[in-house]
Amino acid sequence: MVAFAVVQWSAFVTAPLKRRAQAKNMPETLPENTNAPDPAGPQSGTKRHPNAPLWIGFLVSVFAFLSYIPIFVKYPVTRDMPWASFLIFAIGLLFLFLGLRRAFRQPTVYRGKVAGPILTTLSVAALVFFCFTIFSLGKHLPASTQAPRVGQKAPDFALADTNGRTVSLATLLSAPAASHPTKGVLLIFYRGYW
């Protein structure tokens, strides 16, 4: 990896010097790089630089997509309107844009005319999917208009607890909680499949 970088940078540095030497018709004083192995493989005759912004942009976009659940969902300020995630996506897309510009304006210097559009499409797709998930799927809850209201009697039920015993609302209300008589019960309905 380091050798690769050194080769690239030395080519980058010596190229303008070589050009100047040729323009002045002076003999070349710097060693040619033709003996250095071409890490790009046999298909690229010219030693073009890898287009770092493209890869940085792609990785940043992927991070923006993946970081929402482990990091940002925990804080309401970044969860409900995920501005932090959008900001990271924007940074990623900016890098991709810069990388694409390099690839197409200087195709002899930078690689990425194929990888660039692919990575950009993937990143934009990740952003679109992210938006879809955040805004539409979060809203699709049933209206529950028939749910009992405050002041009404709570509907009874008879359900099995983790020990297999049948428990009804009446049981919950009559059995004492710890050492105090029961003042009430909090029913927490959850989705399940945790």
Add this chain to the structure above:
Amino acid sequence: MQDFEKLGVKVAAISVDSPSESQDLCRKAGYTYTFLSDPDAEAIRRYDLLHRGAGVKGHDIARPAEFLVDSSGTIRWINLTDDLRVRARPDQMLQAASALASE
């Protein structure tokens, strides 16, 4: 959860999970309150909380909601979120329970 017990309010969690699934969840998370299984979603239906096909493999499950019921069986506080990502925070539930307990 001990806060609720101190107030004299029991806590019961209801879902379509089977008793063994709830038991696993209980043990892994260290919960100590009552877990009730409603595999046919009967109670869930009575409270109009059915969320058709929203579970894994398209099963019907409950949409999240909390109901605080007093000792006479009357509902005193409800939390029905519009957005799956927003749940009632524990302090909200505790506040409602405290209000009930101080009557």
